[in-house]
Amino acid sequence: MVMCFAGIDISKDTLDVHVIPDGLSFTVSRDDTGLEELVAKLQPMAPQLVAMEATGGFETMVAAALNASGLPAVVVNPAQVRHFAQALGKRAKTDPLDAAVIAAFAEAVRPRARALPDAETAALAEVMARRRQLTGMLKAEQARETRAASKRARQSIRRVIATLEAELQSLDADVDKMIRASAVWQVRVELLQSVPGIGPIIARTLLAEMPETGSLSRREIAALAGLAPWTRQSGQWKGKSMIGGGRAEVRTALFMAAMVASRHNPVLKAFRDKLVQAGKPKMVALIAVARKLLTILNAIIRDQKPWQTA
Numbered sequence: 001m002v003m004c005f006a007g008i009d010i011s012k013d014t015l016d017v018h019v020i021p022d023g024l025s026f027t028v029s030r031d032d033t034g035l036e037e038l039v040a041k042l043q044p045m046a047p048q049l050v051a052m053e054a055t056g057g058f059e060t061m062v063a064a065a066l067n068a069s070g071l072p073a074v075v076v077n078p079a080q081v082r083h084f085a086q087a088l089g090k091r092a093k094t095d096p097l098d099a100a101v102i103a104a105f106a107e108a109v110r111p112r113a114r115a116l117p118d119a120e121t122a123a124l125a126e127v128m129a130r131r132r133q134l135t136g137m138l139k140a141e142q143a144r145e146t147r148a149a150s151k152r153a154r155q156s157i158r159r160v161i162a163t164l165e166a167e168l169q170s171l172d173a174d175v176d177k178m179i180r181a182s183a184v185w186q187v188r189v190e191l192l193q194s195v196p197g198i199g200p201i202i203a204r205t206l207l208a209e210m211p212e213t214g215s216l217s218r219r220e221i222a223a224l225a226g227l228a229p230w231t232r233q234s235g236q237w238k239g240k241s242m243i244g245g246g247r248a249e250v251r252t253a254l255f256m257a258a259m260v261a262s263r264h265n266p267v268l269k270a271f272r273d274k275l276v277q278a279g280k281p282k283m284v285a286l287i288a289v290a291r292k293l294l295t296i297l298n299a300i301i302r303d304q305k306p307w308q309t310a
Contacts, residue, residue, distance in 0.1 A: 004045050007102030008038075008052040010059050018099035019045060020107060025099065030058065035065040042071055049113060051106035053078040060122075074106070074113040081105050124178055125208040131171050132249070138164040175204055187304075188213075192297060194306035197261025197268065205253040206297065214301030221298045225250045227291040251290070258290035268293060 002021060009016040015034060018025045019042075026041065028034035042050060050066055050073045052059050059075050066073035085101045138161065145157045179185045185207060192203040206213060212224060222228040226246020261268040268289050275285040300307065 003048040003107075005103050005107040006042060006045075006047045006050040007099045007104070007106060008050065008062065009098040009102060010052055010055045010062060012058060015062065016099040017041075018103045019047065020100070020103045030062070035062065038062075039065060039069045039071065042066075043069065047071065049074055049106045049110065051076050051102050051111065053081055053102060072113040074111050076102070076105065076109075076111050080109075084108070120178070120182065121208060121211050124175070124204075127171060127175055127178070128205055128208045129249075131168065131175075134164055134168050134171065138168070179204070179207075188301060191300050191304065191306055195261075195293070195296060195300065196265035196307070197257045197293065198297070199257075199260075202253045202257045205249060209247055209250045209253075213298055216298065218295045218298060221294055222291050225254060225294055227251060227254065227287065227294060254290040254294055255286065258286050258293055261293055262286065262289055 004019055004022060006017060006019045010030065013030055014027055015030050015038060016025070016027050017038065022045070028037045050071050052062060052073070052075055054075050054077065063073040063075055081102055084105045088101070088104070090097065090101060141157055141161050141164065145154060145161070148154045148157055179189055188207055189200075189203045192198050192206060193200065210221075210224065213221065216224065219228065224246055226248065228246075258268070262272045262285075263269060271292060272285045272289050275288055276282060280288070296307075
């Protein structure tokens, strides 16, 4: 039986679809009617994978509709698809061509289809993303206040700062209510925060942005967070190992946690000190601490057992 793969290029109003090896291409609208048509056309083909790029949220309703219909949808990293297209020598960019490249990428790479987060987890992730936006705006206003020369400018900035701080408090209260409404989330947060270095904000970020925690292997969870090192090597030449990709919000949160844990978590502090004493650069040691911390958190959620020093 010949396996087929579908690629979808998503825009604000339309979905361009390409199926290989059939070579079938079609376009539907990105609304309820178009999604019904998309499902109706793809279901008889029984594709092995239906791939689409992450496009700032436009892909969510498409992936949800496909998953609900039993079709294996997967959201892929746009940067990986662009590199794949360059490797194929495809420099032109049109929506139908993009859909064909995404389908070819799905066939060649076979990215793993993952279940979409449930509605409650998606809502929590959206609130936490909004919190990050407000935090960024608050830091920008605080920086402007230090540079403001006139009294009127400083007064205006302080009013904005007060508004942002009040909104942050309101969002934090909303997150508290969401977590208290779920016994599962309450247990997860308590387990995560049992680890020295993990505070409420980082625990909530992991809860919202990485619901897979506890269900993956240590290598899979590290790759998902973009903390798995990859090496450049050719013959006798060996370049530096690097990290990248994955979920940037989770990786940033883990770096913050790693900095705290390197000072206050005796196990991770000893781990970092050993690496530094062995000649590892401090940033390399910090990345290693972040990766080890994520491995510990993954095991804690998997085993449902809090942190134990001994």
